[in-house]
Amino acid sequence: MSVNDKLKELGITLPPVATPAAAYVPYVRTGNLVFVSGHTAKKAGKPWVGQLGKNMNTEEGKAAARTIAIDLLGTLNAATGGLDKVTRIVKLLGLVNSTSEFTEHHLVINGASELLGQVFGDKGSHARSAFGVAQIPTGACVEIELIAEVG
Numbered sequence: 166m167s168v169n170d171k172l173k174e175l176g177i178t179l180p181p182v183a184t185p186a187a188a189y190v191p192y193v194r195t196g197n198l199v200f201v202s203g204h205t206a207k208k209a210g211k212p213w214v215g216q217l218g219k220n221m222n223t224e225e226g227k228a229a230a231r232t233i234a235i236d237l238l239g240t241l242n243a244a245t246g247g248l249d250k251v252t253r254i255v256k257l258l259g260l261v262n263s264t265s266e267f268t269e270h271h272l273v274i275n276g277a278s279e280l281l282g283q284v285f286g287d288k289g290s291h292a293r294s295a296f297g298v299a300q301i302p303t304g305a306c307v308e309i310e311l312i313a314e315v316g
Contacts, residue, residue, distance in 0.1 A: 168248040171284050172238075179239040186302065192244040198255070199244045199313045204236045205305035212303040218267030221306055226261060226269075229307045230276030237277070237311045238284065245315050253314040254281050254291040260308040263297035270295040277309050 172179065182191050185202065192201045206213035206229035213229050215221035221229075242248050259274035261267070274295040281289040301308045 168251070168284060172248075175283060177235055177238075177284075179242050180236055182240050182243045183236065191240050194244055194315075197252075197314050197316070199241060199315055201237055201240050201244065201311040201313070203258075203260070203308045203310040204233050204240070205301060205303060206230070206233050206307045207236070207305075208232070212305045213307075214304040215306040216262050216264060217269070217273060217297070217306060218264035223269045223272050226273035226307055227276035230259065230274050230309060231280050233307060233309045234277035234280040237309065241311065241313055245313075248284075250315045251285065251313050252288060252316045254285060254289050255312040255314055256292040257281075257294075257312075258310045259293065259295040260298045260301055261295065262299075262301045262304070262306050265297075267297060270297050273307060274309065 185191060189202055192199055217226045238248065245251060257277060261270040261273050274293065278293060
């Protein structure tokens with residue numbers, strides 16, 4: 166099954182590449198690697214604002230991370246000319262806007278990791294870092310960046 170067929174099966178439509186909010190580009194390709202800049206969580210087209218452990222719970226954060234994964238796939242699609250060219254999701258880096266007491270950052274970022282596994286199968290298994298930060302641009306609850314290998 167192609168990646169596009171899998172996305173259709175999951176009811177996912179890829180968004181266009183978002184315009185960067187500062188002095189950076191959405192992605193950089195070097196050799197067989199594509200580095201996708203950090204994407205922040207959005208809800209109804211606006212920043213998904215919140216802090217885990219204060220006014221958001223783990224399941225809400227996980228849902229936010231899943232929406233980011235869809236945005237990352239839209240950018241990766243534009244960078245590669247088609248997601249079927251992706252040979253491996255190499256790594257995710259997840260930042261969770263959280264209180265100092267919150268300890269489930271890894272479970273929040275699972276929202277993105279699990280979706281990538283559904284879309285790419287074994288090629289979606291990746292290395293990952295997930296940690297809490299005091300704040301994310303625009304007050305967003307989660308930010309994730311991605312590295313992929315392409316053929």
